[in-house]
Amino acid sequence: MIEVAVGIAMREDGTVLVGQRKPEAIHGGKWEFPGGKIEPGETPKEALIREWREELSANLRGVQPWKRVDVAYGERKVALFLLFCQSLGEVTPNVYQQVAWKQPKELLEMDLLEGDLLFLADLIAWEVGPERPGMLHFFDWYQIHARELPWRETTDPYRIWLSEIMLQQTRVETVKDYYRRFLIQFPTVEDLANASEEAVMKAWEGLGYYSRARNLHACAKLVAENDGEFPQTRKGLLTLPGIGDYTAGAVASFAFGERVPAVDGNVLRVAARWFGIWEDIMKPRTRTLITERISAILPEDTATFNQGMMELGATICIPKNPACGRCPLEGDCYARWHHEQDELPIKSKKKKPKRVEVAVGWIHVEDRVMLEKRPAEGLLAGLWGLPSGEGETQEEALQALLDYLDEMFDLQVGPGRKGHSAEHIFTHRVWTMTGYHFEVSESPVVEYPMNRMLKLEEFDQLAIPTAFQKIIKKGSR
Ligand code: SF4
Numbered sequence: 001m002i003e004v005a006v007g008i009a010m011r012e013d014g015t016v017l018v019g020q021r022k023p024e025a026i027h028g029g030k031w032e033f034p035g036g037k038i039e040p041g042e043t044p045k046e047a048l049i050r051e052w053r054e055e056l057s058a059n060l061r062g063v064q065p066w067k068r069v070d071v072a073y074g075e076r077k078v079a080l081f082l083l084f085c086q087s088l089g090e091v092t093p094n095v096y097q098q099v100a101w102k103q104p105k106e107l108l109e110m111d112l113l114e115g116d117l118l119f120l121a122d123l124i125a126w127e128v129g130p131e132r133p134g135m136l137h138f139f140d141w142y143q144i145h146a147r148e149l150p151w152r153e154t155t156d157p158y159r160i161w162l163s164e165i166m167l168q169q170t171r172v173e174t175v176k177d178y179y180r181r182f183l184i185q186f187p188t189v190e191d192l193a194n195a196s197e198e199a200v201m202k203a204w205e206g207l208g209y210y211s212r213a214r215n216l217h218a219c220a221k222l223v224a225e226n227d228g229e230f231p232q233t234r235k236g237l238l239t240l241p242g243i244g245d246y247t248a249g250a251v252a253s254f255a256f257g258e259r260v261p262a263v264d265g266n267v268l269r270v271a272a273r274w275f276g277i278w279e280d281i282m283k284p285r286t287r288t289l290i291t292e293r294i295s296a297i298l299p300e301d302t303a304t305f306n307q308g309m310m311e312l313g314a315t316i317c318i319p320k321n322p323a324c325g326r327c328p329l330e331g332d333c334y335a336r337w338h339h340e341q342d343e344l345p346i347k348s349k350k351k352k353p354k355r356v357e358v359a360v361g362w363i364h365v366e367d368r369v370m371l372e373k374r375p376a377e378g379l380l381a382g383l384w385g386l387p388s389g390e391g392e393t394q395e396e397a398l399q400a401l402l403d404y405l406d407e408m409f410d411l412q413v414g415p416g417r418k419g420h421s422a423e424h425i426f427t428h429r430v431w432t433m434t435g436y437h438f439e440v441s442e443s444p445v446v447e448y449p450m451n452r453m454l455k456l457e458e459f460d461q462l463a464i465p466t467a468f469q470k471i472i473k474k475g476s477r
Pocket of ligand 1: 270273274316317318322323324325327328329330333334335336341
């Protein structure tokens, strides 16, 4: 069996390159897709690049394997390895009588080599643009390699929306468990809408970024008022609280099949490398540019395309050392072909989070400890925690705590006993927490801030954010 690499170079206008064999050659006068024999030890891609250089003085890029077609020329059996590619610059026919760029349909009128006729019908069936073969390869990759995630098995907008909100800033592995438990507790959007804020916050406890939970609850209430129906378009979804561009695109395409992109951080990275975009992806105008580029190539099956792009960013086109050899966009990727994966994307550095000293107060009344509900605005709003004071130094923080206890709870407690320390990193600040223990004889009685005296083992009745959990876990003494 002879193995031959065959190159199908397709231009933006859908024309493909064919060459006419010289009269004295075998099959003289016939037209064919340029290519040549694969030498021992060569891959079809390497053979094709070499052959095009020798036969057409052309440099190929974006070479992607398509399929193999076996053909018999009399006794001779030939395996054709078909590859899609782009040629850079002009081509000069060294072994052909002439070359021509033709629409695949026009090739029906030409005297094409028998083997090449075998795949011409497939070529004609393809349109230029989104459905071009590279994209088909991308879909195949997704079908084979996509991770099985519970929210991918549904088109229920409630479940998709819930998973998307949970996945913002949170790892997939963490979300899986929360998603499952949340759906047991709130199986429908109406169940979520009718739940108390306390119950929603408790279910969210540990996921962080609590404003997401508050928006989730507010959004569920609005959807429940609309008979539990989510808006079915990106535009409609954008009117709901907590739903931004990305989430609206994801829900609209996954649940309702709308042909709109879903551009998250992963997609920004993949697109910047794939298209060769040398703009800062942290800037809104770059996001707009990338959204427009992706919108222009969205295929019919937008949901799978969007899922695939995100999957690619999460598993292959990762920030450091992307696995280009396993990437379905490899043959078409700017960064890969220019060896600039490490330079792209351009991403301006986030500001370093500010370090803050926090004095955390343990107010003990016998075997109980006071928890307070934090204000409705600001960091960890509406959640339960130990009273605290902030400062640039530990002394300042402690003083702030003592002032706070005096002012809000009428407690004059002295410096207290120093306890355990812990650290918690928020997006914009890092808390270095130190606990201080104060023994008091009576529970403070105030209406605001709302407070409760509980035994340590009763703390899990309330939604306590991870920052406080860290210091609580170290012990109350
Ligand atoms: S080829 Fe490499 S850089 Fe390009 S999209 Fe794929 S993984 Fe990313």
